[in-house]
Structures are given as C-alpha cells and as structure tokens.
Amino acid sequence: MSASKKFEDVVVWQRAHALVLEIYRYSTRFPSHETYGLTSQLRRAAVSVPANFAEGFKRQSRADKIRCYNIVHASLEECRYYLRLAEDLGYGKSAEMRIALEEVSRLLETYTSRVRESDTR
16 A cells, blocks of 8 residues: 555545535535435435544554545445435435546545555555
8 A cells, every 4th residue: 555645646536526526516406495404314324434534644653544445335325315315315326426436435445444554555
C-alpha cells in the first residue's frame, strides 16, 4: 500500500467524493416536499462516506482507522437504501450511482483489508 500523504490522494476518497457530487445533482430533481426528508437524508449519508474516510485516514491507531472505515461502510449501505427508495418513489433512475457505490464499497474493502495488515497508510 502506498504511503499517501493526504486523503485526497486515495482513490477510495476520490471515487466517494465523485459519488457525493452525483448524488447532489440527482437529488436536485426530488420534489420540494422532500427537502427536509429524503433529500437531506440521502445527502447526509453520502457526505458521510468521504468525510469519515478522511477522518479515518488521519487516525493514528489501526483500530481507530478501521472503526471509521466501518462507519463509511454503514453510510454506503444507507445510501444504497435511499437510492432504492428514491427510484421506487419515481424520483429518477439511480442505476449509475448504485454502480459507483459498489465500486466505492469494493475499493474501501480492499483499503480496509490493507490497513488491517499494515500500520502504514
């Protein structure tokens, strides 16, 4: 695993950030009555992914890093549900975002496994 100096250098974070931007664009099409409901929940869960990754990146202990990355996994699952709900409610197709979410999830799993095996970032 390369020794990245900044969280922005890590592909997991880059893809997660791109997903957040997609979700923000997608959720602008939601009805106005969802502003404080589904729109807010989906965006908060999405933002939690790169934010908690960034936090975990700077944590010193392996256990603290893994704890943050577990939160990232949970936020990804929350996003998965909200995207499904939005599509089921007829707010727009979310297939591309779900594919991107799967990619982030796979990358995160690989990254987390490497953290478990090593003390380096």
